[in-house]
Amino acid sequence: MRMTLAVTTSVLLAMGASGLVAGGANAKPPLREVSEIxxxxxxxxxxxEIRKNCGSISARMFRAINYVEGLKGRARxxxxxxxxxxxxxxSDVEKARMRALGEAYLKANGVSRANPASFCVLGEAEIAKASLIGKLLRAK
Incomplete structure (x- = not known):
């Protein structure tokens, strides 16, 4: 299950970061500019990242996979x-871009890789406020 989420997340992260534009008269914005995606x-x-770095939080795998599939469907x-x-x-460029945005979010919310417990604090806060991030996580 963890491997499936990691693969799915990698796919999604890469999806969320590309600057590719469709050609022709139907030019669309790059997927990275479609905010819902x-x-x-x-x-x-x-x-x-939270579930990988906090032992007391796990992923809601089926919810995450279904959510990702929904995003792909919405893009279609x-x-x-x-x-x-x-x-x-x-796109490696877009994967790196998305990783940087994620790291910035973690840092802005008090997470430090030197303090693994900080991932748990953020995860618990996201779960408590029922944010999109929190809805993808579960306290063990």
Whole structure:
């Protein structure tokens, strides 16, 4: 299960970060500029970092996988092709960009890699306020 979430999260993080644009008269903004897709993928990535670094919090795997599939479906509904979505999630540049955004969020919310317990504090706060991140997590 953990491996599935990690793979799914990687795909989503990459999806959320691509700067690719469809060609022709139907030019769409890059997927990274579609806030519902971008913000959703960022939340999944942050939730994944919290669960990997906090032993007292786990992922709601099925919820996370279903959420990611929903984001991919929404991207298709917005007119993005499978090839565009795939190119987005395979982009190393966009993966790095999304990782940097996630790290900035963690830091802004008091998380320090030198203090592993800080991941738990943030995770518990996200769960308590029922944020999107919190909805993807579960206290053990």
């Amino acid at each position: 971008h913000d959703g993928l960022l939340a999944v990535g942050i939730a994944d 509904d917005l007119g993005y092709t499978e090839d565009e979505i795939k190119a987005y999630y395979k």
